Amino acid sequence: MAAGGWTYATLAAKAEVDPKSVERWVNLGRTPRRTTAMLAAEALGEDVHALWPALRQARSARAISPELMALYDQRADVPVSAFTDMLTQAREHIDVLVYAAVFLHEAYPRLNDLLRERAAEGCTVRIAIGDADSENVQQRGREEKFGHGIESRCRLALMHYRPLVGVPGIEIRTHGTTLYNSLYRADDQMLVNAHVWGVNAYGAPVWHLRRHDNGKVFGTYAQSFDAVWATATPVQEE
Template identity: 40%
Template sequence: MNDSLRNALAHRGWSSADLAQKIELDEKTVERWITKDRRPHRRNQRLAADALELSIDQLWPDDVRHDVAAAGAHAEIVGIYPNRASVPQWKWISLLKEAQTNVDVLVFAGTFLNQTNPRFPAMLTERAEAGAQVRLCFGSPSGSAVALRGEEEGIGSALGAKVQASLTYFSALRDVPGCEIRLHNTALYASIFRYDSQAMINAHLWGSPASANPLLHVRDRGEDSMFRKYIESFDAVWDSARLWTTE
């Protein structure tokens, strides 16, 4: 019996079927991990650990690495992805659905948000109606920062057009209490997606689109944590941005 995995599921209030659905595997496979203590392939270990927001060592501990596993429970880095495109879609949806107090988005265009999840604006409305503060900050389509980033990526004025297209999906949110959309003219070194005390930090590399760049999943671990530093950066850009009315 894998008590570590069983206890992790119980803590989240999940069944083996819930975990199987989230990581797109057969329920019987997950059940064998628990009842027969079968050790899955490394990729599936990572998927399960990411879903449960734990480390692999916590779910499949080795005696030699017990201390490392214990320390991992308090780590501020939840996950590391080689690029944004490799983050499972269920991860984005789960973080948004579970957000209770804050949803912050800082991007230039963020077109993937709607392209990969057509219900994204509706889900933001649901979060706001449930009491969360929703702040969306996009690049100003006609601003110098968007123009420069477009040149760096080699797509020129196309980035401004992508911002305009992305904004059309969010026009209804301007009338939703608890939602606010602003436009910034700031050089971004990372896109920030904050859900309560967790955040996805998508690095910006020169000449490379955000989808191809590394992403960190971090959580709040108090003063001087990476999470706090990035949220301070978000707040600074937000304060300098202007309210989006019409463009």
């Protein structure tokens, strides 16, 4: 509501309820009826289950993480705007853990400019890409029947990011870890591209997470990034 300039009264009008009802949602954590919640979520441009996880849990006996925003069958189904919009909204943290992910630069040539802008506004940007000479990167190429292609893409990714080396607030590192998931984090949101043996990353699933007080999944991946970052090697200016 704050980001969109919504007041209790203006959102109440869209959701067809009294402003006091909206005030209770915000200040008392009340959950509206599903129909009302859908109207409010549509007006705000948010996922209804992200606003009120109880609505999702009420429909199923299974335990569902309140942090799961969306699940994509494969990365190729995720619009590039989902990545760039998320990064654009970041105010504190941007963390990227990949082997290459050159699709971002290829589909969005302004990526480096976007990262510079975020860093200039005080956002800490950490990019970890694969070390093309590491055994784990080369093994991934063999598993995905991609041969030396993945090594070449790691070198291409480094070439794309190298102009950012030395920019205040931005650090680029290379890592040689076994990459179980590619992570794209912007503050309290994260896109997780799972890796499946023998499948290229673009054909593997992606889940969109948003940190929630009652969830642990986001924190697990954030800690994983920090662990890899601690082992990674800073890229030096040429």
